[in-house]
Amino acid sequence: MTDEVRAHDRHDSVAVDIGALRRERLARLRSVLKQADVAAALFLDPINIRYATDVSNMQVWCLHNPTRYSFVATDGPVVHFEFVSCEHLARGIDTIDEVRPAIAWTYLMSGPESQARAAAWATEIADLVVRHGGGNRRMAVDRLDFVAFLALQKLGIETIDGQVLAEQARAIKTRQELNAIRNAIAACQASVQAMQTVMQPGMMERDLWSVLHQQNIASGGEWIETRLLASGPRTNPWYQECSDRIIEKGDLVTLDTDLIGRYGYSCDISRTWRADGEMANDQQRRTYAHAYRHQNRLMDLIGPGVTLGDLAARIGEPPKDHHVYSCLVHGIGMCDEYPVAFWTNQKGRYDATILPGMTLCIESYLGPSHAAEGVKLEEQVLITDTGVQVLSSLPFEQDWL
Secondary structure, eight states: OOHHHHHTOTTOSSOOOHHHHHHHHHHHHHHHHHHTTOSEEEEOSHHHHHHHHOOOSSHHHHHHSOOOEEEEETTSOEEEEEOTTOGGGGTTOTTOOEEEEOOOOSHHHHGGGHHHHHHHHHHHHHHHHHHHSTTOOEEEESOOOHHHHHHHHHTTOEEEEHHHHHHHHHHSOOHHHHHHHHHHHHHHHHHHHHHHHHOOTTOBHHHHHHHHHHHHHHTTOOEESOOOEEEGGGGSSSOOOOOSOBOOTTOEEEEEOOEEOGGGOEEOOEEEEETTSSOOOHHHHHHHHHHHHHHHHHHHHOOTTOBHHHHHHHHOSOOTTEEEOSOSEEEESSSEEEEEEOOTTOTTOOOOBOOTTOEEEEEEEEEETTSSOOEEEEEEEEEOSSSEEEOOOOOOOGGGO
C-alpha cells in the first residue's frame, strides 16, 4: 500500500504523511543518541523497531522471540535485520539504508548452536559500530540476553541501556505522530461505541470484549494488550479480565481499551456503563461521581512544567477504604510509555517533569471497600505549551453526576 493511499485512508479523520512521520521519528531518535554520545543504537523490541524504521512484522510474536533487530547509526546508515525470508517487508522505506537477514541466536531458532550464532551476530554488529562510529565503540541496546551481551563484550563493544534513550525519544511526539494518534483514537472510540450499542444483560463478558477486537482489526488496528472488561461484582477491585460471567441487569460494566490501533499507536481509554442503559442506583452514582471528580482534579493539576512529585503531593493520598488505580498518570504513544506518576504512598515513585509534546493518560479508578462495584475512567490528553488538550471524546454518564 503506497504512502499516499495510507495517508488518506477511509478510516482517517486527519491526513497522515507517512514519509514525514518516519523522517520526524528518526531525526528525533538520532538527536537523543547524539546527546548520549553513542555511536549507534540497536533495537530488538518490536515497538522500538517500529518507531525507528516503521517496519512491522509479527509484532506480538517478536515481543517474546527476539529474532529481528534494527541498527541505527547516530551519524550513518540505518541497517534493518529482518526475520528470515521476510526481508521484503522492509524494502521501499526511505529511512532504511540497507536490509539484511537477521541472525537468530535464541534456543528456539538455533538450539545447541546458540553461542556460535550469537558470536556471528556480534561480529556483524561490531563491524557496523567500528565502521560508522568514528572511533566511538559505545552502543545503546534496548534488550539483550546474557549470551549476546558477552559476545559483544568480547569484541570490545561497550553497551548502555537503549530503552532509556528510546523512551526519552518517544516521550515527545512529532507533528505527524499526533495526526496518527488522533486517527487511532477516533477508530478506537468508534469501536467502544459499537460495544456499548450491542451491550445488554445476558451477554457474556468475553462476548462483549470480542467486539473491540473485531472493530480494532477492521479499522486497521493491530492488537490488544489486556482483556480488562468486568461486570457487576467483578469490577471491584479492578484488574479482573473478562470472563464467561453473564452480565446481569443493573450491573456496572467497565472497560479499559489498552489497544494498539492504527499506525501502531496505542489508544488507552476507560469508561463505565450500566448494562441495561438505565439510571444508576445511589451507590453506583456516588462511586461514579467520586471517580469523575478525581479524574477532573488530575486534569486540572497537570500541565507543562509540572513535576510528577508535585502532582502526587497535590492530589494527596488515596481515599481511605477504597481500592484505587495503580498510578495517576502515564505516558502513551506506541504503547504505555514514560513517564508514570504514582500515588504518594506507593513504593518505587520517581520524579520527572511533564513537557509539551507528551501524550498522557489520566487514570481514575475507585472501588469503595463497602460496595460491590467500582468505576474506571480514563482520558488521553496532549500536553501543549500552554496547557492540556483532551484527545479522547467519548461521553461520560453526565446524568449520573
